[in-house]
Ligand SMILES: Nc1ncnc2c1ncn2[C@@H]1O[C@H](COP(=O)(O)OP(=O)(O)O)[C@@H](O)[C@H]1O
């Protein structure tokens with residue numbers, strides 16, 4: 019159990035070696051481009067995320083938010099530029115991709131739980147097949163994180179039997195079972211009924227409080243204000259603005275960000 | 285001759301000669317399903333491959349075998365190929381024809397089953413660092429297979445009946461043996477009543493097996509059957525009547 023009770027956050031141990039590691043950003047993107055045919059989905063994106071930092075990515079639909087976040091764990095291949103995750107370069111080499119994916123967890127808008135497996139089976143599959151854990155160990159670990167997202171009692175159910183909010187919390191627990199150092203969220207509450215948004219955001223806040231490095235694409239501006247260290251605003255594949263939440267909400271620099279905020283805050 | 289003799293029909297039903305024909309029909313079906321599935325998976329993999337030669341060949345194969353009658357395929361293999369110096373036994377001809385034909389249908393079923401599994405499932409597996417093999421074996425295949433069962437069942441049902449076409453190239457399966465019995469006493473209705481009963485029994489037994497399979501692989505409740513209902517028509521389109 020000692021491994022389980024260990025904090026998921028990186029950098030909280032406070033050793034000197036750790037502080038040196040801290041200088042390596044969690045994510046570093048330099049002049050990253052991504053094309054779909056003639057269309058440029060990421061247009062010279064530069065982004066640096068420090069360890070423990072919480073970033074909220076926002077912007078109009080089609081601005082490249084999902085593409086950005088999906089390039090970080092190589093679910094989308096970037097075409098040009100450099101991406102480093104915890105110092106590992108994503109250069110399309112298998113071993114580096116694997117290393118990066120082991121360091122990152124991802125939560126999708128549509129949950130993407132495996133519908134033919136129970137909640138518990140969803141959670142133990144990767145720890146057992148990737149990390150070679152025994153079933154008992156993996157189950158302990160899974161129950162630990164299911165308890166953390168407050169649905170240990172649903173472990174034996176199938177995803178289809180749960181509400182959207184519960185499914186998304188399972189998806190978060192499933193990702194945490196791989197003990198990622200960085201969590202990527204792509205509009206985790208957009209597919210939820212309004213009354214379930216809160217429970218998922220609460221779970222994410224808790225994770226943030228524990229020091230997890232987080233990149234969240236979300237339009238939940240309340241969450242952004244409360245949790246984000248920095249807002250990254252995207253438009254047409256470009257990072258247009260980066261600022262602390264207060265700054266961004268009160269004094270958006272670009273016209274595009276102003277109109278976006280007007281629409282979203284109404 | 286304007287009467288129908290139920291006793292004669294029952295006698296035909298229990299006729300050993302006819303029963304052996306039933307066994308041949310079952311054998312042909314089972315062999316064609318197994319051979320067709322193996323070949324069909326290969327064809328489906330080629331069809332999904334990014335290599336244009338492989339996918340082009342697979343596309344052509346499916347187009348060809350689904351676009352021509354099984355009857356012509358069997359006759360060409362049986363009587364046409366010897367003209368080119370290629371000669372198989374009768375039963376081999378029937379098996380080759382049925383397998384080649386069935387593979388084309390099963391390839392489409394296998395492919396549409398895999399295509400119906402959402403990309404998000406694979407992405408979630410990648411994000412969890414699952415290996416390609418584990419992703420296939422534990423995530424994609426079980427979901428695809430569940431979606432394949434209904435169209436697979438339909439295809440096997442129609443294959444069961446399509447084996448009767450092998451009678452034309454003189455394979456002594458149920459249909460051919462019924463013909464032979466019919467030639468003896470010209471009790472046309474009685475003989476075919478017995479043959480019809482056998483076909484109905486075979487298709488009904490298969491139906492029951494199919495329902496069991498569906499139940500077994502749909503073990504996770506209502507949410508699942510809704511998904512099957514929603515996605516099955518996609519896969520279903522690939523099953524058409526043959527012959
Ligand atoms: N697989 C794809 N093929 C072609 N175009 C794509 C693909 N994925 C995304 N795009 C396009 O790239 C742009 C950015 O997409 P995305 O990153 O999903 O935007 P956002 O998440 O900000 O709404 C969109 O215009 C979208 O149509």
Ligand SMILES: [Mg+2]
Pocket residue numbers: 083084085205
């Ligand atoms: Mg998006």
